Amino acid sequence: MRWSRQFIPTLREVPQEAEIPSHRLMLRAGLIRRLSGGLYTFLPLGLRSLRKVEQIVREEMDRAGALEILMPALQPADIWQRTGRLEAMGGVMFHIRDRQGRAMVLGPTHEEVTTLLAAQDIDSYRQLPRTFYQVQTKFRDEIRPRFGLMRAKEFIMKDAYSFDVDEAGVDASYEAMRAAYVRIFARCGLRTRVVEADTGAMGGRDSQEFMVLAEAGEDGVIDCPDCGYAANLERAEGRPPALPVVEGADGPSAEVETPGARTVEQVAAFLEVSPRQLVKTLIYLADDRPVAVLVPGDREVNEIKLQRALGAGRLALADEARIVEVTGAPVGFAGPAGLDLPKLADESLRGARGCVTGANRADAHRVRVDLARDAGALAYADLVFPCAGDGCPRCADGRLREERGIEVGHVFKLGTKYAEALGASVLDEGGRRRPPLMGCYGVGVTRTLQAVIEQRHDAQGICWPAALAPYPVGLLCLNTRDAACAAAADALYAALIDAGVEVLYDDRDERPGVKFKDADLVGFPLRVAVGERGLSRGVVEIRERATGVTDEAPPEAAAERIRTRLAELVAKESADGA
RNA sequence: CGGGGCGUGGCGCAGUCUGGCAGCGCGUCAGCUUUGGGAGCUGAAAGUCGUGGGUUCGAAUCCCACCGCCCCGACCA
Numbered sequence: 223m224r225w226s227r228q229f230i231p232t233l234r235e236v237p238q239e240a241e242i243p244s245h246r247l248m249l250r251a252g253l254i255r256r257l258s259g260g261l262y263t264f265l266p267l268g269l270r271s272l273r274k275v276e277q278i279v280r281e282e283m284d285r286a287g288a289l290e291i292l293m294p295a296l297q298p299a300d301i302w303q304r305t306g307r308l309e310a311m312g313g314v315m316f317h318i319r320d321r322q323g324r325a326m327v328l329g330p331t332h333e334e335v336t337t338l339l340a341a342q343d344i345d346s347y348r349q350l351p352r353t354f355y356q357v358q359t360k361f362r363d364e365i366r367p368r369f370g371l372m373r374a375k376e377f378i379m380k381d382a383y384s385f386d387v388d389e390a391g392v393d394a395s396y397e398a399m400r401a402a403y404v405r406i407f408a409r410c411g412l413r414t415r416v417v418e419a420d421t422g423a424m425g426g427r428d429s430q431e432f433m434v435l436a437e438a439g440e441d442g443v444i445d446c447p448d449c450g451y452a453a454n455l456e457r458a459e460g461r462p463p464a465l466p467v468v469e470g471a472d473g474p475s476a477e478v479e480t481p482g483a484r485t486v487e488q489v490a491a492f493l494e495v496s497p498r499q500l501v502k503t504l505i506y507l508a509d510d511r512p513v514a515v516l517v518p519g520d521r522e523v524n525e526i527k528l529q530r531a532l533g534a535g536r537l538a539l540a541d542e543a544r545i546v547e548v549t550g551a552p553v554g555f556a557g558p559a560g561l562d563l564p565k566l567a568d569e570s571l572r573g574a575r576g577c578v579t580g581a582n583r584a585d586a587h588r589v590r591v592d593l594a595r596d597a598g599a600l601a602y603a604d605l606v607f608p609c610a611g612d613g614c615p616r617c618a619d620g621r622l623r624e625e626r627g628i629e630v631g632h633v634f635k636l637g638t639k640y641a642e643a644l645g646a647s648v649l650d651e652g653g654r655r656r657p658p659l660m661g662c663y664g665v666g667v668t669r670t671l672q673a674v675i676e677q678r679h680d681a682q683g684i685c686w687p688a689a690l691a692p693y694p695v696g697l698l699c700l701n702t703r704d705a706a707c708a709a710a711a712d713a714l715y716a717a718l719i720d721a722g723v724e725v726l727y728d729d730r731d732e733r734p735g736v737k738f739k740d741a742d743l744v745g746f747p748l749r750v751a752v753g754e755r756g757l758s759r760g761v762v763e764i765r766e767r768a769t770g771v772t773d774e775a776p777p778e779a780a781a782e783r784i785r786t787r788l789a790e791l792v793a794k795e796s797a798d799g800a
Numbered sequence: 801c802g803g804g805g806c807g808u809g810g811c812g813c814a815g816u817c818u819g820g821c822a823g824c825g826c827g828u829c830a831g832c833u834u835u836g837g838g839a840g841c842u843g844a845a846a847g848u849c850g851u852g853g854g855u856u857c858g859a860a861u862c863c864c865a866c867c868g869c870c871c872c873g874a875c876c877a
Contacts (some may be wrong), residue, residue: 233812233827234812234827234838235825235826235827237811238806239869239870256869258868259868259869365874366873485876486877489877502876504876504877505877521876522876523876525876539875539876554877580877700835700836701835701836703835704835707835732838733835733836733838733839734836734837735837735838735839736837737836738836739837739838740838753835753836754836755836
């Protein structure tokens with residue numbers, strides 16, 4: 223393809239809408255354009271790379287034995303009603319009505335549709351195991367779309383669903399997908415981290431996420447450098463350090479006046495103690511029943527953990543009126559002593575003495591509290607988000623680190639929830655009817671594309687892996703008005719096409735500097751420069767984008783040399799990723 | 801949904817406070833020169849100043865409403 227006939231609107235200046243490097247580069251390199259918030263058009267170069275990611279995904283799914291299908295993006299709302307997810311998904315689904323007034327949704331995922339397919343056409347264990355997948359546009363009404371393709375209202379996802387008769391089968395299906403994911407991301411030239419994850423609104427058990435570590439990541443990742451434990455922040459456990467026991471803390475507890483001090487910072491400053499010394503008492507409503515939740519003053523409640531510990535269906539912080547009603551004090555002064563509510567405390571508060579709590583009275587707190595002595599009946603559970611520096615939950619000496627990650631893949635086991643809700647069942651070997659065990663596996667295709675750029679770029683532009691570059695080779699004719707130069711470049715272009723190399727030929731009547739800048743920005747893994755200077759010495763220049771390693775070849779031999787170097791690049795990249 | 805900010809040729813912005821010819825840089829088009837890291841000169845095209853209403857002799861500028869976009873936050877005592 224000739225540059226003069228492609229559509230590559232590169233931008234010299236940085237568009238103001240973009241915040242993170244990958245987003246800026248996708249706009250500047252002419253890969254995408256924004257239509258409105260969270261909605262993007264793929265331009266020719268962006269689409270070429272996107273198709274390459276999809277192709278890798280398909281090849282690895284097929285290799286793992288999954289079967290490609292294509293389900294409707296538009297779905298009747300009632301199937302979501304049947305699994306209880308119409309409410310559970312909250313506002314993330316786009317709701318529309320057809321002309322008959324039937325309620326429809328644009329699918330953010332496809333568990334319901336897949337399960338109904340199985341209910342229709344899978345009757346016997348003999349038809350199992352089966353894993354279906356599709357590559358499809360998904361819709362989510364994001365509260366706040368941002369970072370280009372990273373969090374968009376419309377995005378392309380590969381989603382796969384497995385069906386098995388027994389646990390051993392699910393384990394095998396899950397492992398096959400997990401292994402396929404490792405290969406997919408390696409081939410995309412991504413370094414990923416596999417972390418334990420929470421199953422969230424999906425329901426289910428084992429769950430792992432593939433994270434691309436990046437500053438701009440929207441997910442927290444906790445890991446232990448000693449033993450390799452790694453988990454999504456929402457799921458991660460940790461051992462917070464014990465509360466410091468201060469001098470004279472063993473005396474009887476007493477109320478002190480703390481006028482106006484209601485936040486942890488205010489109280490800590492007023493009493494001249496560290497926030498660690500405080501115990502926060504939060505009033506939650508678990509299925510509308512109030513419960514007191516105690517956590518260290520410098521920690522935050524992980525509501526997912528809390529909900530699980532309480533076995534609650536619905537969980538929310540109590541509103542101001544309710545807090546006054548159950549504690550007798552305004553917000554900010556709740557404490558466990560004398561509070562007649564079920565109480566649940568974080569594990570790290572076991573044996574806490576000498577701490578500060580609210581006094582259940584306006585403008586008062588209680589000091590020298592010994593939870594075991596003063597707080598009445600307390601249950602303990604892991605309720606908080608871990609922090610960097612906490613002890614590792616899996617090994618003795620490890621100290622946890624906290625990093626940011628972009629979730630590009632997610633695998634998990636769903637159990638029988640959907641099959642039961644939608645009436646899917648199969649006959650097992652003994653002739654008994656039972657719901658199949660499901661697994662579900664997603665790859666954010668558009669997000670993966672952007673994650674690659676986020677991980678592989680420099681000040682000049684994108685450093686595409688050869689496997690994903692829109693064109694792996696950029697051929698620059700440095701002076702189109704010089705007959706010899708143009709002839710040599712034309713000949714090499716023809717030779718590269720004959721050699722089966724995907725090449726973009728910059729044949730524009732531009733100065734060399736413009737072509738070099740654009741080539742760096744667009745990020746051809748190999749850049750071939752044909753100029754008068756080189757030709758006078760009988761060579762063209764071949765330069766590797768990522769490393770800057772440059773060599774030269776006679777024009778006649780260049781096509782073959784380029785082909786060889788490209789093959790080496792692809793091999794090296796997927797080895798690095800794996 | 802709450803808070804903040806922004807909407808002015810394709811892109812980036814100034815002009816708005818203090819009303820009085822709609823500007824700058826980049827890009828685009830034409831010509832000449834130039835050709836190994838975003839060239840120089842000359843000329844040109846291109847703007848309902850987000851939309852609607854109001855105030856005024858006169859509105860990009862002041863007032864009201866709406867729309868769009870960006871950022872932060874969304875109940876942590």
